[in-house]
Structures are given as structure tokens and as C-alpha cells.
Amino acid sequence: MTPVILDCDPGHDDAIAIILAAADPAIDLLAITTVAGNQTLEKTTLNARRVCTVAGIEGVPIAAGCARPLIRPLRIADDVHGASGLDGPAFPEPTVEVVDEHAVELMHRILTGHGEPVTLVPTGPLTNVALLLTRYPEDAARIREIVLMGGSAERGNVTPYAEANIYVDPEAAAIVLGSGVPITFCGLNVTHQALVTEDVVARLLGLDTELGRICADLMTFFGSTYRRLWGFAAPPLHDPVAVARVIDPTLVACVDAHVAIELHGAHTLGATVVDLHSYLGHPPNAKVALTLDRDRFWDRVIDAIARVNFPAR
Numbered sequence: 677m678t679p680v681i682l683d684c685d686p687g688h689d690d691a692i693a694i695i696l697a698a699a700d701p702a703i704d705l706l707a708i709t710t711v712a713g714n715q716t717l718e719k720t721t722l723n724a725r726r727v728c729t730v731a732g733i734e735g736v737p738i739a740a741g742c743a744r745p746l747i748r749p750l751r752i753a754d755d756v757h758g759a760s761g762l763d764g765p766a767f768p769e770p771t772v773e774v775v776d777e778h779a780v781e782l783m784h785r786i787l788t789g790h791g792e793p794v795t796l797v798p799t800g801p802l803t804n805v806a807l808l809l810t811r812y813p814e815d816a817a818r819i820r821e822i823v824l825m826g827g828s829a830e831r832g833n834v835t836p837y838a839e840a841n842i843y844v845d846p847e848a849a850a851i852v853l854g855s856g857v858p859i860t861f862c863g864l865n866v867t868h869q870a871l872v873t874e875d876v877v878a879r880l881l882g883l884d885t886e887l888g889r890i891c892a893d894l895m896t897f898f899g900s901t902y903r904r905l906w907g908f909a910a911p912p913l914h915d916p917v918a919v920a921r922v923i924d925p926t927l928v929a930c931v932d933a934h935v936a937i938e939l940h941g942a943h944t945l946g947a948t949v950v951d952l953h954s955y956l957g958h959p960p961n962a963k964v965a966l967t968l969d970r971d972r973f974w975d976r977v978i979d980a981i982a983r984v985n986f987p988a989r
């Protein structure tokens with residue numbers, strides 16, 4: 677089992693990433709940390725508690741992190757994820773609590789005490805991870821790798837060339853990329869291969885469990901905003917792709933490439949400049965995900981959701 681800390685901004689796709697990381701036998705989920713991104717920190721943290729409550733995820737500490745990016749004002753995605761950040765299904769009052777410790781301090785405590793290097797899986801803006809590496813630079817040696825959802829080897833989803841997680845806090849992304857920790861980018865070019873098509877929703881409903889229905893409702897809402905905003909026939913389930921890469925690297929094929937974070941471009945701020953053909957001659961500094969094994973990916977996601985045996989209504 678790979679020890680993992682999931683740093684997220686739930687968020688519909690983060691919600692499935694939490695369940696996959698908690699339920700898949702290949703991962704030992706040590707903690708869930710939350711960051712402002714899709715919604716405010718208060719809402720992303722409440723949503724993490726909601727997901728853990730309905731998925732029966734207990735014993736995994738949840739710690740809230742940064743309420744805004746390092747420098748820039750927070751830009752939320754309520755147009756995509758709704759006013760709550762997890763619109764769609766009604767959630768019961770959460771019973772899973774938050775620990776009284778900042779996310780960065782919880783990460784540091786786990787990294788110093790775990791006994792083996794830990795994999796960080798950020799699926800939101802990189803503010804918490806950048807702050808960890810700035811406050812405790814020695815922790816870089818205690819991180820096995822960072823496998824993140826963010827960026828794009830092609831076009832963006834917030835501006836023509838910038839993806840949301842990087843765009844919200846590009847300085848944080850540059851700090852993380854410059855830390856020297858092995859890093860893998862699972863960007864839009866690969867997460868757009870994880871479309872939640874009708875057959876996937878049918879498989880969720882076919883589980884005939886409360887959690888299966890909640891996940892189907894989440895995907896139905898997520899699909900409605902992707903249809904309205906981008907004309908997608910089905911929504912891309914971004915964040916679980918990063919978790920899948922940790923579960924089984926053969927699920928997500930990657931190449932080594934040089935990546936730079938654009939911090940100054942008048943039109944390209946927040947872009948991940950992925951030099952797949954080494955035009956600029958810089959040595960590779962990251963792995964970049966290019967291809968998803970869709971069938972095995974969905975099997976792994978559905979199996980994880982099925983493992984939580986909530987009784988049918």
C-alpha cells in the first residue's frame with residue numbers, strides 16, 4: 677500500500693477522488709487536507725466532511741488549510757460546482773469532524789512521523805503544498821512524489837491556456853515545481869479522457885447503494901454544468917485520475933518533459949508550458965500524463981464506490 681495524503685478542494689471530482697483513495701486497497705490514506713479553490717475553504721472543508729460521512733470513511737483525519745492563494749485573490753468555481761461546492765444530492769449533517777490543526781502542520785507531523793516517504797496527491801490549488809515546502813523545506817526529502825491533478829499539455833479551462841488549479845495559485849505551483857520533489861502532472865489533456873458517460877452513471881446506480889446514488893446525483897449535476905459551460909456531452913472526472921496514477925501507474929501513461937509555470941504572460945498567466953518535444957532544450961523536470969486506460973480506470977473507481985456497503989434505501 678502506498679501511503680498518501682490527499683489535498684483537495686471538494687468539488688464533485690474531488691469527492692470521488694476521496695472515495696477512491698480511501699477505498700482502494702493499493703492506497704493507505706493517511707490524511708485529507710482541504711484548500712480554497714472550487715469553493716471557499718469553509719465549504720470545501722464541510723464538503724470533505726460530507727463525503728467522508730456518506731462514504732463511511734472514518735479514522736482519516738481531515739484538516740483545513742489555506743483560505744486563499746499565496747498572493748492573488750481567491751477565484752472560486754461556483755459556476756461549475758454550485759453554491760455549496762457539491763451541489764446535486766442532499767447530504768445528511770456530517771458526523772466526521774475536522775481536526776484542530778492546520779493542514780500544513782498535519783502534513784508536517786505525518787511526514788516526520790510516518791517512517792517512510794509519503795506520496796502527496798493535490799487535487800486543488802497548490803497553496804497548502806507550497807506553504808508546507810516553504811515552512812518545512814526539510815519535508816521535501818520525506819515526500820516520495822507529488823502526483824497532482826492540474827495544468828494541461830494542451831488548452832486551459834479558465835483562460836485559453838490555464839487550468840483552474842494552477843491558475844488560482846500559479847506562484848504556489850511554481851514553488852512546488854521548483855522544490856525538486858518528483859512531480860507528475862495529470863492535466864486536462866488526460867483528465868478529459870475520463871468522461872462520466874451514461875454507462876458509468878448506470879454502473880453507479882446499478883450498485884443499488886446509497887453511496888452509488890449520491891455519486892450518480894453528483895455526476896448528474898456536474899454533467900449539467902459542463903454541458904452548459906463547455907457543451908460537453910459528459911463531464912470529465914479530473915481528480916481521480918491523479919489517484920489512479922498512484923494506485924497503478926499503468927492506468928495513466930506518462931512521459932518525462934520540461935514543465936514551466938507561466939507567471940507573467942499577459943494572456944497566458946497560470947499556463948503549464950509543457951515542452952513535450954524539448955524545443956527549449958531544458959532537461960525534463962516532471963512526468964506528464966498523456967493517456968488513460970479508461971476501462972480499467974472506471975473499473976477501479978466503481979469498485980471503490982462499491983466497497984462501501986451502504987444498505988439500499
Ligand code: RIB
Binds near residue numbers: 687801
Ligand atoms: O481544472 C479542474 C480542476 O479544478 C479539478 O481539480 C477541479 O476539482 C477543480 O479543482
Ligand code: CA
Binds near residue numbers: 684685
Ligand atoms: Ca479539485
